[in-house]
Amino acid sequence: xxxxxxxxxxxxxxxxxxxxxxxxxxxxxxxxxxxxxxxxxxxxxxxxxxxxxxxxxxxxxxxxxxxxxxxxxxxxxxxxxxxxxxxxxxxxxxxxxxxxxxxxxxxxxxxxxx
Amino acid sequence: xxxxxxxxxxxxxxxxxxxxxxxxxxxxxxxxxxxxxxxxxxxxxxxxxxxxxxxxxxxxxxxxxxxxxxxxxxxxxxxxxxxxxxxxxxxxxxxxxxxxxxxxxxxxxxxxxxx
Numbered sequence: 001x002x003x004x005x006x007x008x009x010x011x012x013x014x015x016x017x018x019x020x021x022x023x024x025x026x027x028x029x030x031x032x033x034x035x036x037x038x039x040x041x042x043x044x045x046x047x048x049x050x051x052x053x054x055x056x057x058x059x060x061x062x063x064x065x066x067x068x069x070x071x072x073x074x075x076x077x078x079x080x081x082x083x084x085x086x087x088x089x090x091x092x093x094x095x096x097x098x099x100x101x102x103x104x105x106x107x108x109x110x111x112x113x114x
Numbered sequence: 115x116x117x118x119x120x121x122x123x124x125x126x127x128x129x130x131x132x133x134x135x136x137x138x139x140x141x142x143x144x145x146x147x148x149x150x151x152x153x154x155x156x157x158x159x160x161x162x163x164x165x166x167x168x169x170x171x172x173x174x175x176x177x178x179x180x181x182x183x184x185x186x187x188x189x190x191x192x193x194x195x196x197x198x199x200x201x202x203x204x205x206x207x208x209x210x211x212x213x214x215x216x217x218x219x220x221x222x223x224x225x226x227x228x229x
Contacts, residue, residue, distance in 0.1 A: 004156075032212065041222075042222055042223070043118075043204055043220035043221050043222045043223050044157070044204065044206075044220045045220070046217050046218070049217075089156060089157070091156075093211075093212035101147075101159050101162065101172065101173075101212070102157070102159070102212055102218065104156035104157045104158075105156055106154050106155060106156045107154075107156050
């Protein structure tokens, strides 16, 4: 079945550092890929998405490129802020395997210090 | 801009008690979902609905029941709560298939503790 694997946290960074969170997936079909962010005490919010190979999703300085050849969707940000401290979830939705439910990774906590 | 609203936000139950979590969305979305979030496991789908009057099992449906009598509401019931159901529950909705790139919108979560 479909699955998503992302790097374990917590990831602790200083402000203005470069952030990368690795995400790889397995899927039987042609999935859409997503990154969600969860701030403390809140629900999940869509950060960015990509629906086909080589697409790049971007939002709020974050980017991720859909790499079919490496089955990856790594999240990057060039200069993090304290306000980026949150839990980040990689997820996929597979057109072929299911009607489109989201399969989530375990989440990566990011802590940015001043 | 209410979006997806869940009630209650916090609840403590004794083992064997029953309760219902209510989810309401005001975006006229067809699809609604209930997820649970546990440490180190991401979110797992409990039940979902693809339209008024329909429900289906997700990844972890045991011990839960759901109903979608009205398009805007999706109820999650625990008939006999167990400590293993201590979790954070998230309701969500989407206008269409997520695999087609549609966005899913989450509520703020309901923290449930079963003692």
